[in-house]
Amino acid sequence: MLQEILVDLKLTLEEFQKLCIVAGCDYLDNVRGIGIPRAYAVHYLTDRKHFVQIDDNKSEYCTINFGVPQGSIMGPLIFNLYVADLQSHMDNIKCHQYADDTSLYKHCKPVDLQATVTELYAGMGKLEAWSREANLVINPEKTKVMLMSTSQLSRVHHLDTTNIDLTVNDTPLKRVATTKLLGSYIHEHLNWEENVKHTAASCYATLTSIKKFKKILPFHIKKNLAQALVLSKLYYNDIVYHPLPDYLSKRLQRVQKAAASFVLGRYASTEDIVLKLKWLPVKEQREWNLLKATHKAIYNTNWPNYLKLTIFQHNRCLRSSNGLQLERPLICNTLQDQASHVFNSLPKDVRNCLDYTTFCRETRNIFYTRALELLN
Numbered sequence: 001m002l003q004e005i006l007v008d009l010k011l012t013l014e015e016f017q018k019l020c021i022v023a024g025c026d027y028l029d030n031v032r033g034i035g036i037p038r039a040y041a042v043h044y045l046t047d048r049k050h051f052v053q054i055d056d057n058k059s060e061y062c063t064i065n066f067g068v069p070q071g072s073i074m075g076p077l078i079f080n081l082y083v084a085d086l087q088s089h090m091d092n093i094k095c096h097q098y099a100d101d102t103s104l105y106k107h108c109k110p111v112d113l114q115a116t117v118t119e120l121y122a123g124m125g126k127l128e129a130w131s132r133e134a135n136l137v138i139n140p141e142k143t144k145v146m147l148m149s150t151s152q153l154s155r156v157h158h159l160d161t162t163n164i165d166l167t168v169n170d171t172p173l174k175r176v177a178t179t180k181l182l183g184s185y186i187h188e189h190l191n192w193e194e195n196v197k198h199t200a201a202s203c204y205a206t207l208t209s210i211k212k213f214k215k216i217l218p219f220h221i222k223k224n225l226a227q228a229l230v231l232s233k234l235y236y237n238d239i240v241y242h243p244l245p246d247y248l249s250k251r252l253q254r255v256q257k258a259a260a261s262f263v264l265g266r267y268a269s270t271e272d273i274v275l276k277l278k279w280l281p282v283k284e285q286r287e288w289n290l291l292k293a294t295h296k297a298i299y300n301t302n303w304p305n306y307l308k309l310t311i312f313q314h315n316r317c318l319r320s321s322n323g324l325q326l327e328r329p330l331i332c333n334t335l336q337d338q339a340s341h342v343f344n345s346l347p348k349d350v351r352n353c354l355d356y357t358t359f360c361r362e363t364r365n366i367f368y369t370r371a372l373e374l375l376n
Contacts, residue, residue, distance in 0.1 A: 066135055082134070089130045093123040098182055110149075110157040121166055128169065140171035144179055151189045184237045192241040196248045203230050203255045207262055214262060223277065226259040231279075234259075238286045239293055242338055253282045274371045281374075284367040287342050291363050294326075294339040295356055309339055323348035 049061040068079045076099050086102065087095045096103040104123055108116040131138050145164050154160055166173045177188050185195040206229050214222060234255055244252075253270075260268035260277055273279045280288060297309045312327040326340035343351065346363065353359040 083136075086127075086130060089126050090123055091126075093119060101182065103181065110153065110159070113159075113162065117164055117166070124166055124168060138168050140168040140173065143168050143173055145173045145175045146177070146179055146186075146188050147175070148186075148188050148190070151191075154189065182237070184240060192244060192248060195241060196244075196251055199233060199236075200251055200255050203233050204258065206230050206233070207258055211262060214265065219263065222263045226263050230259040230262075231256070234282070235285060235289060239290045239335075242286050242290055243333065244286070249283055256282055271375055274368070274375060278368075280364070280367055281371055284371050288364055288367050290339060290342055291346075292356075292360055294343050295359050297339070298324075299354060299356070307335060309336055312340075324351045 048064045050064055051061050052059040068075050068082065079099060080097075083097060083102075086097065090104065093104050093106050096105065104120065104127070106116050106120060128138065145166050147159055147162065147164060149157075149159055164173075164175055178185055178194050180186075185198050187194055210222075210225050210229060217225070234252060256273060256279070257268050257270070260273045260279070263277060264272060268277075270281060273281060279285075294309065297303050297307060298311070310327040310329075312325040325344050326336070328340050328344075329336045331337065346366065350359065350362045350366070353362065
């Protein structure tokens with residue numbers, strides 16, 4: 001009977017079994033299918049093959065028993081699911097993951113530094129054990145150690161000469177003063193000069209490449225190129241190093257002027273940036289980006305808990321108490337401090353705006369008006 005049905009459906013027995021796994025059984029409630037999306041994912045990861053090619057020489061195909069397909073759209077998502085349980089193995093050590101970039105960190109007082117190093121050493125051992133079990137390999141050459149502090153704290157407690165003895169696969173880890181994390185260069189004393197230098201160099205290199213086409217491109221194409229290829233780098237992660245010293249802000253402002261000069265085909269001033277291109281100057285753009293992140297931190301439920309902002313609670317019922325405000329912390333230059341400084345200065349109706357698009361439009365108008373006033 002079944003064979004006759006399969007012949008009519010033009011299905012093999014194996015194909016029918018897979019269909020049952022996907023769709024489930026209509027006459028038995030306890031037999032449910034995994035669904036089309038899951039079935040697609042299973043099919044996508046099952047019986048994959050790969051080969052190695054050097055010039056025109058190809059190896060034979062080999063079946064992949066585990067791993068993530070390289071260069072695929074689903075690859076980063078699948079890899080994140082694969083390594084999602086790493087944090088549960090780290091105990092008291094915090095773990096920050098982004099695809100295959102993993103950072104282990106722990107903060108302490110200077111007197112507890114050696115005890116913290118011992119905890120990190122034990123955590124590295126657990127990381128090695130987890131990696132072996134997950135068929136992953138830690139590259140000691142790409143694994144670095146950094147001791148972050150203020151320059152004053154480092155000078156008083158001689159942290160620059162403190163020995164940080166950590167190893168991976170019995171290989172001592174190199175201690176560095178600057179490292180690249182998610183596209184930004186972080187200094188051990190949170191000095192952003194190195195990051196600004198690399199950002200400016202990258203922007204100028206891009207401008208050098210696209211300037212070759214400046215005579216054959218119309219105005220709107222050059223403006224789109226400058227915004228997509230140059231300004232996107234200039235504004236990337238800019239709220240991380242807010243506030244920035246004036247001499248570094250001026251360096252980034254010169255990059256924006258160079259991008260405007262490419263678009264206009266001549267030397268561009270700050271007046272040209274604001275009036276002709278309708279761009280915000282670098283400082284106002286950075287504060288606007290900070291406000292957009294602040295709105296997400298207040299109203300977006302998917303915002304990370306470790307970056308939550310504290311809303312000020314009024315003890316007395318005043319006329320100003322119906323306007324949302326952020327609490328001002330005692331510690332300066334934190335996200336809470338800078339966000340509250342910029343957010344609390346907004347008009348009450350803008351602070352109480354729930355819609356993200358409307359909030360962005362209103363705040364940009366405020367900063368654009370401020371930029372016009374500074375020109376005068």
